[in-house]
Amino acid sequence: MEKLLLSGNEAIALGAYEAGAIVGTGYPGTPSSEILEALTSYPGVYTEWSVNEKVAFEVALGAVLAGARTLVTMKHVGLNVAADPLFTSSYTGIKAGLVIVTADDPQIHSSQNEQDNRNYAAAAKIPMLEPADSQEAKDFTELAFVLSERYDTPVLLRTTTRISHSMTVVTKGKNPDRSHKAQGFKRNREKYVMIPAHARARHSIVEQRMRNMTQDSNNLAVNRMELADKRIGIITSGVSYTYVKEVLPEASVLKLGMVYPLPEKLIREFAEYAEKLIIVEELDPFFELRIKAMGLAAQGKQHLPLVGELSPDTIRSGLKAVVPQELFAQGSAAAQQKLSSAYTPPPRPPALCPGCPHRTVFTILKKLDLIVTGDIGCYTLGVLPPFSAMDTCVEMGGSVGMAQGMEAALGSAYNHNTVAVIGDSTFAHSGVTGLINAAYNKHRSVIIVLDNETTAMTGMQPNPLSGQRINKETTVKLDYLKLAEAMGIKTENVHIVDAYAKAQVEEAITASLNKRELSLIVVQGPCIILKRKRKKA
Amino acid sequence: MNRKIYNILMVGVGGQGIITASDIFALAALIHGFDAKKSEIHGMSQRGGSVFSHVRFGEKVHSPVIARGEVDILLSLEEMETLRWLAYANKKSLVVVSKTRIKPAMVSDYPEDMEQQLGKSFPNLLMVDPGVLSKRIENEKFFNVSLLGLIAPLLPISIQAWEKAIGQKVPLHFLEQNLNAFKQGSLYYDSIKKEVNS
Numbered sequence: 016m017e018k019l020l021l022s023g024n025e026a027i028a029l030g031a032y033e034a035g036a037i038v039g040t041g042y043p044g045t046p047s048s049e050i051l052e053a054l055t056s057y058p059g060v061y062t063e064w065s066v067n068e069k070v071a072f073e074v075a076l077g078a079v080l081a082g083a084r085t086l087v088t089m090k091h092v093g094l095n096v097a098a099d100p101l102f103t104s105s106y107t108g109i110k111a112g113l114v115i116v117t118a119d120d121p122q123i124h125s126s127q128n129e130q131d132n133r134n135y136a137a138a139a140k141i142p143m144l145e146p147a148d149s150q151e152a153k154d155f156t157e158l159a160f161v162l163s164e165r166y167d168t169p170v171l172l173r174t175t176t177r178i179s180h181s182m183t184v185v186t187k188g189k190n191p192d193r194s195h196k197a198q199g200f201k202r203n204r205e206k207y208v209m210i211p212a213h214a215r216a217r218h219s220i221v222e223q224r225m226r227n228m229t230q231d232s233n234n235l236a237v238n239r240m241e242l243a244d245k246r247i248g249i250i251t252s253g254v255s256y257t258y259v260k261e262v263l264p265e266a267s268v269l270k271l272g273m274v275y276p277l278p279e280k281l282i283r284e285f286a287e288y289a290e291k292l293i294i295v296e297e298l299d300p301f302f303e304l305r306i307k308a309m310g311l312a313a314q315g316k317q318h319l320p321l322v323g324e325l326s327p328d329t330i331r332s333g334l335k336a337v338v339p340q341e342l343f344a345q346g347s348a349a350a351q352q353k354l355s356s357a358y359t360p361p362p363r364p365p366a367l368c369p370g371c372p373h374r375t376v377f378t379i380l381k382k383l384d385l386i387v388t389g390d391i392g393c394y395t396l397g398v399l400p401p402f403s404a405m406d407t408c409v410e411m412g413g414s415v416g417m418a419q420g421m422e423a424a425l426g427s428a429y430n431h432n433t434v435a436v437i438g439d440s441t442f443a444h445s446g447v448t449g450l451i452n453a454a455y456n457k458h459r460s461v462i463i464v465l466d467n468e469t470t471a472m473t474g475m476q477p478n479p480l481s482g483q484r485i486n487k488e489t490t491v492k493l494d495y496l497k498l499a500e501a502m503g504i505k506t507e508n509v510h511i512v513d514a515y516a517k518a519q520v521e522e523a524i525t526a527s528l529n530k531r532e533l534s535l536i537v538v539q540g541p542c543i544i545l546k547r548k549r550k551k552a
Numbered sequence: 553m554n555r556k557i558y559n560i561l562m563v564g565v566g567g568q569g570i571i572t573a574s575d576i577f578a579l580a581a582l583i584h585g586f587d588a589k590k591s592e593i594h595g596m597s598q599r600g601g602s603v604f605s606h607v608r609f610g611e612k613v614h615s616p617v618i619a620r621g622e623v624d625i626l627l628s629l630e631e632m633e634t635l636r637w638l639a640y641a642n643k644k645s646l647v648v649v650s651k652t653r654i655k656p657a658m659v660s661d662y663p664e665d666m667e668q669q670l671g672k673s674f675p676n677l678l679m680v681d682p683g684v685l686s687k688r689i690e691n692e693k694f695f696n697v698s699l700l701g702l703i704a705p706l707l708p709i710s711i712q713a714w715e716k717a718i719g720q721k722v723p724l725h726f727l728e729q730n731l732n733a734f735k736q737g738s739l740y741y742d743s744i745k746k747e748v749n750s
Contacts, residue, residue, distance in 0.1 A: 177617070346622065349644040351642070352643035
């Protein structure tokens with residue numbers, strides 16, 4: 016059988032293909048972006064970069080209700096955006112399999128927080144699987160489709176950066192199931208129209224489903240006991256499992272492939288076998304609290320950090336006090352011979368590329384010493400020296416609304432020294448709604464869109480301002496001027512300027528602030544990396 | 553098969569071809585018949601930041617990341633970056649450093665005594681002159697692959713597996729040049745082997 020070396024993301028795409036997925040949607044976000052790109056390379060799968068995660072989820076939900084097995088992908092904070100349909104899709108259930116990938120980012124390698132999305136599984140009452148390597152990423156994706164259809168529920172598949180971006184060996188399936196076809200939507204109003212009367216009935220069904228799954232999860236092969244030394248029993252999942260195997264090869268392990276709902280009977284059985292239970296999990300004490308609530312004595316976060324990724328090293332040092340020394344892997348003798356240096360290299364923080372079109376605007380914003388509400392993208396790097404020209408960055412689209420709040424707080428005392436800065440993809444994602452709010456509520460904000468024609472930070476995905484779809488097909492391009500006019504912004508207050516024309520950019524900003532009326536400034540210049548790629552092609 | 557897990561850490565700065573080189577590396581180990589894993593971080597860190605890639609292979613590899621102190625070969629494409637990963641190396645680790653200097657944005661002058669600093673920290677240090685190696689390959693772009701060729705003689709992966717992996721990972725029109733870069737790396741290693749063994 017063919018063996019491949021795949022990233023977790025590529026393996027999820029392969030798993031979805033082999034499981035018969037015919038629709039894939041998502042919004043780019045590190046570390047999830049490569050899944051949908053890989054899925055696009057397979058035949059017979061419709062894929063799209065949706066305008067944001069909520070829309071991606073809704074397209075996916077519509078697709079499964081019309082009978083198409085569907086994969087929807089996003090990063091952990093993307094699921095916040097899609098949380099509204101997520102919770103109620105638990106009630107409607109599905110028709111064909113729906114698998115939702117949430118790619119979490121412990122350590123905040125490329126995000127604004129490190130929330131633990133296992134909590135969403137519990138809150139939305141949706142089962143969640145978590146793979147420990149690329150083989151499992153593929154297999155669990157296929158299993159997720161099976162469970163989704165067996166229990167009439169969406170299924171969450173959680174990865175972390177280390178799973179999504181590590182490459183490990185995957186054996187390709189022999190017979191991909193490509194016979195699945197969508198049958199079209201069939202009415203079922205009690206199930207799909209969530210008015211209170213219907214929703215109350217569905218809630219009871221959801222609770223019964225979770226009880227059934229809790230029971231059945233005791234016999235699910237992906238929840239696996241590896242019984243060895245009786246003194247220590249480790250309960251773990253995901254990449255942490257691989258660290259445990261590395262550091263404590265002789266300990267007994269209960270590896271949870273399904274992280275919600277938990278297999279309570281199996282956990283009790285494991286607790287009977289092992290003298291001491293230790294929970295090894297990244298971020299929140301998600302297992303620990305639930306296992307303690309079962310009345311079992313367990314240890315976890317008193318030894319291991321709540322913050323950041325785990326590693327073989329953090330597990331070794333964290334558990335030194337509770338695990339007998341002879342259970343730890345010896346490690347090479349050489350590893351004990353530590354090295355030292357008198358010199359510590361200075362950090363190399365990421366920076367805007369040389370020639371990046373965003374550089375001009377941040378140079379000007381710094382010079383004018385304005386308050387800048389910022390947003391999510393490459394341009395968030397405008398906060399760092401040499402620019403130091405950004406004052407807030409919270410979430411996708413946040414810049415536009417926050418600038419309005421700063422104005423509202425001061426009322427007539429507001430002195431027109433604040434601008435919002437947002438990228439093109441982020442603007443389409445959720446800046447547009449903020450701009451409608453500004454026009455509707457008569458705010459006098461200055462909104463600057465930095466349009467580089469692509470979603471650069473996540474790896475050059477096209478968006479509604481690019482004129483291109485995920486498969487490179489040509490499509491419409493959102494027209495800033497017509498959009499702004501339709502919202503009620505005066506035509507003369509819309510400025511579309513060349514990113515490299517420094518004088519014009521500065522003039523547009525100062526004129527807009529002086530005019531004290533709602534203004535949209537679009538600073539256009541293609542991403543320098545995109546430009547290079549286009550030249551090559 | 554030997555139970556040893558080989559741990560190779562490749563480090564440098566964004567744009568030096570570390571990710572491609574480690575892709576080739578892990579694939580070559582797989583083609584040879586080993587279990588292999590590799591781990592790195594993409595995304596924000598790419599924009600001119602430090603880049604690293606952990607490559608591990610052997611009979612059965614669990615963790616995709618290398619534990620501190622356990623690196624067998626630290627392959628560094630930038631002088632100063634080598635020291636950032638010191639905690640992963642030990643006194644026996646072979647540390648191969650390309651004499652390439654890329655000044656961090658925040659630093660006014662690159663420290664003059666870097667080679668001396670490296671010598672003090674790493675007992676088993678091999679400095680590679682990129683000028684000498686680049687002259688032997690047709691294009692500096694393939695320097696990353698020539699460094700794979702340089703360490704290949706130290707590893708239990710067959711030349712055929714390396715060549716097959718290169719074939720799968722580089723565009724066809726650059727294949728010959730990449731294979732040559734790999735070969736030149738190995739030849740360069742032969743020419744300096746005495747230093748490594750001493």
